[in-house]
Amino acid sequence: MKVQTIYPAAFAVSLALSAAILPKAAQADEIEEVLVSASLLPIAAAQSANAISVIDREQLANRAALSVSDLLRDIPGLAVSRSGVQGSATQVRVRGAEANHLLVLIDGVEANDPSQSDEVNWGTLSADEIERIEVIRGPQSAMRGSDAVSGVINIVTRSADQPLTASAFTEAGNFATYHSGVSIGSRQGDFDIRFGVTHLETDGANISRSGTEKDGYQNTSANLKAGWDAGDELRLSFAARQSEGMNEFDTDNDFDGFIEDQDLVSEFRNTTMRVQADYQPVDSNIQHKLLIAQSKHDNENFAASLLGVSTASSKDQFQYIGSLFWGDSSQRVSLLIEREEEDFQQRGPIEDYGFGAIYDPNQDRERNTDSVALEYRTELSDSLSLAASGRYDDNSEFDSATTYRVEAVYQLADATRLRGAYGTAIKNPTFAERFGYYTNFIGNADLQPEESTSWELGIDQQLLDGDLTLSATLFDADLENEIDGFVLDPVTWGYTSGNKQGVSKRQGVEVSVIGELSDTLSLNAAYTYSDSVESDGAGGLLDEIRRPRHTGSINLAWQAVDTLQVNANVQYSGSQTDTFFPPWPTPAQTVTLNDYTLLNINFNYQATDKLDVYLRLDNLLDEDYEEVYGYRTLGFGANIGLRLSL
Secondary structure, eight states: OOOTTOOHHHHHHHTTTOBOSSOSOOSHHHHHTOEESSSSSOEEGGGOOSEEEEEOHHHHHHHOOSBHHHHHTTSTTEEEEESSSTTSOEEEEETTOOGGGEEEEETTEEOOBGGGTTBOOGGGOBOTTEEEEEEEESOOHHHHOTTOSSEEEEEEEOOOOSSSEEEEEEEEETTTEEEEEEEEEEEETTEEEEEEEEEEEEEEEOOSSSOOOOEEEEEEEEEEEEEEEOSSSEEEEEEEEEEEEEEEEEEOSSSSSSOEEEEEEEEEEEEEEEEEEEEOOTTOSEEEEEEEEEEEEEEEEEETTEEEEEEEEEEEEEEEEEEEEETTTTEEEEEEEEEEEEEEEEEOOOEEOSTTOEEOOOEEEEEEEEEEEEEEEEEOSSSEEEEEEEEEEEESSSOOEEEEEEEEEEEEETTEEEEEEEEEEEEOOOHHHHHOOSTTEEOOTTOOOEEEEEEEEEEEEEEGGGTEEEEEEEEEEEEESOEEEEEEOTTTSOEEEEEOSSEEEEEEEEEEEEEBSSSSEEEEEEEEEEEEEEEOSSSOEEEOTTOOSEEEEEEEEEEEETTEEEEEEEEEEOOEEEEEOOSTTSOOEEEEEOOEEEEEEEEEEEOSSSEEEEEEEESTTOOOOOSBTTBOOOOOEEEEEEEEEO
């Protein structure tokens, strides 16, 4: 089902009647209770000038999504590109920025993989054992450093909240998909602990345009979270998450520009863990936080069961945050001191292509960053809040960098809130860009960090006595020194990276509506217009690839009866460009991917107080579409599952 007749204006009108997969609560007092990681300390969402979306536990259960990226498609400002089927390489872009401009935290641990271009392996990040997902759009480098150019996604895993709980689920569906898991938790006095493990496997479908070979996927994930209140002043906590498995994929083996069936497998293991101490002396206006965290990633590629290129990376983080409150807590200043140590390793066969072109991928690299950040927040009155933050990074590989951000929130009226922010951000070159990854890719150790300057203006307006909330945000960002990873080397005819001349621009508008139409019916929607262009090197501008100008979603949640909830979700992505690489010496070409519309429906039936039955229908209209040129996606799929709670 194509939506050739849906234009931006018409879709925007539909926002007045609907809303996206955002929290059901729309009233101001409920919004105030939502704490988000948009500051060095958690703050109420209404106190932040950022555009923020939160996916809560109820939405996670009702959608029963297999991966986090499936849920992010409904968030304003986000564009998702998956290279094929479930488990395939997936990228998430915020406001037209690069995929590695988004920082992802899992329980406060940076999950970006230095060995995968500083991106998160979204294709293998399951939605299991997650309590909530916070999406904070806009530059956050002033607090979070490199990688937080376009925003931050903070994933909070589940904690034990009852004396004793145990649960299990299982589901099966199309493409020989099986998904199951168990969890157990306990909260006794000052101590709580929860452990969960899940397993997903699917035969998938063929991602290439030709052939019949299926590309499957397996993922086993485990999550452990514990905490201890060691008195009234000190809390100690621990969190760890690991996922490991494999995904099958295809590639262009004969260099004709098209993907062919290949017996290729990628095995992965991703781990995040941290220990944290929060200390607040009684009758004191000082608060302390100490965090020690590590993320590790291992990736191995096999062709016909033979090991090819493998990568490994680790990131160790040592962080202290001290906060001082005064003026009845209406003012606060926070100091961050941080050290980050990154290691990168790559192994693979040495290739000799003749004419003096020998590629040796074997290497070990490292980089360290020492940082200091300062944040000041104040409530000048009941209506006006201001904040300013700045960060200094001393990197072992690049010149020191300073970033800053200022923001303001003004409560114009009881139902109207204005917000604005201005900030700078940086993105350091990746290990792959500097030292090479593929055998026909030559690194460029002289690359300079990318630098971004951006602003945004937003309004949140409550309508119909607070039953409906309309939010709109204008955003504009300029990126200098953008790194181009497809610069042709005239000597070896391989590719390398280079900093672009000129300024790349990203601008647009995000609109969302959240509301309750009745006690049993909620209708939500989101629409984003994003114009993202880069310099063509000759004074002109080109559209950035894989960034649709128009995206939107409509979500209808209906509590049909006390025991039956129905969720209908429509996702629209406008046309977008991509790059096609024909056989040498023909230069790369720009191609257009058609727009598409997906219809997904979920049924959730509460059979008993302990047993839920759910049915998920994905791509109900069997839309044929591509998000990355040459990679086919899944058609209609149905899954039925059971959840048992004890």
